[in-house]
Amino acid sequence: MPGGAPPPGGGRPPGARALGGGAGGARGRRGGRARGAPPQPVALALAVQAADFAGLAGYGLFGALGHEEYLRQAEEDLRALYEQGLEVHLRVLEAGDFEDYCSALGLDPRSSAARVAYAGDPELAGEPFVYAGQRLAELAPVLLDDHRARVRMSVACAVLLEALGDDPVGQRRMAAVMRYVTSVYLALAEGAGEGCHLLTLRCHGPEDGEQLTSAVDVCVEAGRLQPAGRDVEAFCVTLAAGVASGGEGALLLHGDPDGPSGGFPAGHSSDGPSGGAGSGPRVRGWALAGGRLRPMTAHEVFDELADDAARGLPFPPGVVPQPGFPLPGFPEAGGGGGPLG
Structure with a gap:
């Protein structure tokens, strides 16, 4: 101690x-x-x-x-x-x-x-x-944000350890999961393109296990991903916990409304309820099911935003739901039977 x-x-x-x-x-x-x-x-x-x-x-x-x-x-x-x-x-x-x-x-x-x-x-x-x-006026909000991220990490780490164990086999699996979620984060940043986007994650373990949440700003300037500190760690550990525990949930990428094409690069079509290109903020989504991520349809993204609003989160005005793009798959191992093989 x-x-x-x-x-x-x-x-x-x-x-x-x-x-x-x-x-x-x-x-x-x-x-x-x-x-x-x-x-x-x-x-x-x-x-x-x-x-x-x-x-x-x-x-x-x-x-x-x-x-x-x-x-x-x-x-x-x-x-x-x-x-x-x-x-x-x-x-x-x-x-x-x-x-x-x-x-x-x-x-x-x-x-x-x-x-x-x-x-x-x-x-x-x-x-x-x-x-x-720092002066305290500058320090306090940064310290609070950092603290909240560390608390989220602590909760997610407990779930991760429970799912994988802390023996040598569990440590190897944990390394594999963390490599995977890092590749997912980088793919999301690349797909988001220029601007400062918001990435949110909500998941829970199978059979309604503990709810985990995380959010991080993904900022890309001149093609380079900018550092985001503790929030990136919290996001990756939270996603790792959802993957390792075979969890359920949703990952949403809110495009920067001031970025090119309203938040995402050209070339991604929309099949959502709003239809067409639209002029509001773009939101793409991925469903987490059984510890695996798959792209949502635009209709599913709209439904997830509506569910978030029912939980008390603001519904983006003029939002243009769009389907998620493909993300790296989890490397298969052994004889299957779960996200860790």
Whole structure:
């Protein structure tokens, strides 16, 4: 469990009380670091949202500070750590998740040990979010987006491991699945063409297993796919979980309405309810069934958008549903009988 030893220089890291965290690293727990070794990263959890702050204030995590004062103090403390040359790993301090975490591990949520352990919890998927000296107004929305993506990754990773196992055979299968979903993502980007498109995924395991969702902006400029960070990881892991578990669901590619041909390159015809070329945003789709992806018809895309609207998502005005184009198939293995052969 990540520990709570102070960084070099002794004492609690500036802002550890306000931020809800402490220094991490095994060397820190053993009392000191090897001579000449770089300082251990500092892991901190930040109550960005007012609701989380209010839910945790009763535990005395923030002293007498109000939320706005807490955020101002947090920014000062983060900048101080950064200027000392320390690497700071941040995560969002969520009230319900923190309480569940403490309950599961038998920790007192009022204790500094609980805050330190939560801040550096290795079970949250993905590489740590490293503070780069930003102002809090700039940092907060990026940190929240990153946190949501890491949570989606954590949930999907659990499904993936349950489907494949963590033994050597399971690891080989996982590598094959991840290669496949990466090829799918690249094919979607190539088919989308120039512009910034939205890719959404909704799936669940067989027999109505846990619902998984993911979304990522796919931006192509001058024929080059632009980096999209953690959201791409979350999308690929979520799709991998759906594939490996033999899941059901839908993948939609919303074309950039400002891009060429209303969002997709010329040459893809429309057979949808809107008919013709149309002038609204194009949406293509693929159905996930039994862990396999197949192109939807335009009518199926329209129905999926209508189902999304029934679930509370906005229905794109003037949308032009279009059929999905062919995607790479999953490599067959052995004697068949599922997406992993």
